Amino acid sequence: MAAPEGIPRLLAGLNGDGRALSLDEHVNQWGPPPASMSASFIDELDRSGLRGHGGAWFPVGAKWRSVRRSITKRPIIVANGAEGEPASGKDRLLVHQLPHLVLDGAVMAAGALGASRVIVHVPGSAIPTVESSIEERRRFGVDSVDIEVVEAPDRFLAGQESAAVNTINNRNSARPSFTGLTTVRDSGVGGRPTLVQNVESLAHVALIARFGADWFRREGTPESPGTALLTVTGRWAEPQIIEIPLGIPLGHALGLRQEDARGIQGVLLGGYGGGWLTAAAALDMPLTEDAARQYGSSIGAGVVALLPSGICPLSEVSRVVTYLEGQGAGQCGPCVNGLAGLDLVMEKLAFRPSSLHGGVSTIPGLCDLVEGRGACRHPDGVARFIRSALRVFADHVELHLSRGACRGNTAPMLPVPTRPQSSQSSPLRPVVR
């Protein structure tokens, strides 16, 4: 099969009616997967420059190589489609509509690492689709490894690496472990070395295995090769998922020019563990993780939310922080105390600033006290979200402190689930550009 050209790549297979691609349709689209996988495929992954799309952007080849080698304990592959981030929909799109691309990638990881089992970790809404796709593969005898499905709970932390492993081990569901001494790559599911990989990362793997690293690098930049899925909120009437080449300016990806910045109060990149940017800076920023970090943000799992004018940004920020505080696993002293403190000051700042004695001066110190001090990176994400908000919405902070809270529109814009998380059942509509 000839290598496909241009973009979309991952989303090229979508059949437009929201149905999952059948195994037949999938093989027609991409050709059959390579008959066998060897460890040398990891070199190809290194050459491709693929990095993880679950949030941390860790190089995928290096991660596979770091899974402990053991003769007695074969590793386990976890395809992580938990997608706890409320503003993200791209992983749901993949598991609902392109399940075989994800399963191919997971089975290839199993082949390259000699794993004995693949576990697909997805929200309950995706289980019927994933199970019937696995059944299709079983019927045709496609895979030489067992694939199972485990339900990811509706929690922000469900997809955190060690939390996912704990859910699968049926212990401390969706709560992270301390991984400072050993990681899940040494001892994870059932005590075996475990690779936890985001489902979008695995979908890219499925295409790299077919078409090669050089093909992968034809899109994107030399430092940030390939494409990425973004979930975009606030640009079109409905949230949409787009596939873009890495490295293009965000404005270009969204079809917006610098003049359009005026109607946008701020851009949230990377979701609730990411960071706010001014619209002017965001529209020119090249979409790479390195650039985003330089701007005090992160591409994270590919969330982009535009905050239109007319909404009080500080009330948006406060609502999200309250949600994030409630989603903490309640296990680590600095996180439990620090997030409670941050939630309280952000709530005062948004809704009753006159009760905020000392202004916002206490906030950076509280952020310092949570960063790097939890078992997981949840508090670090909350701190980044808050620090960047204070920077980007500095004039609103001034106004709140001098004139009181906004009487304007405080209708919620950013999705904050109230349990049970109802949005999980409707996969966002994809847009292919």
Add this chain to the structure above:
Amino acid sequence: MKRTALTLIVDPIACDGHGVCAELLPERIRLDRWGFPIIEAGGIPVKLVDHARRAAESCPRLALSLVERPL
């Protein structure tokens, strides 16, 4: 001051803020406003290694470890 490649790391899930560690090794560990340890970054100086080991061994929650370098 000669430094080693050893550092102390705390398991924040196990730690319950007893503060024993900060009493035994105030040179490297202070407590935050809630009583949880903040450990100075960087290698532990040679002359404090024994104290650091004692602090780790004395933690009632086994939350403190002396390691070659953090993962």
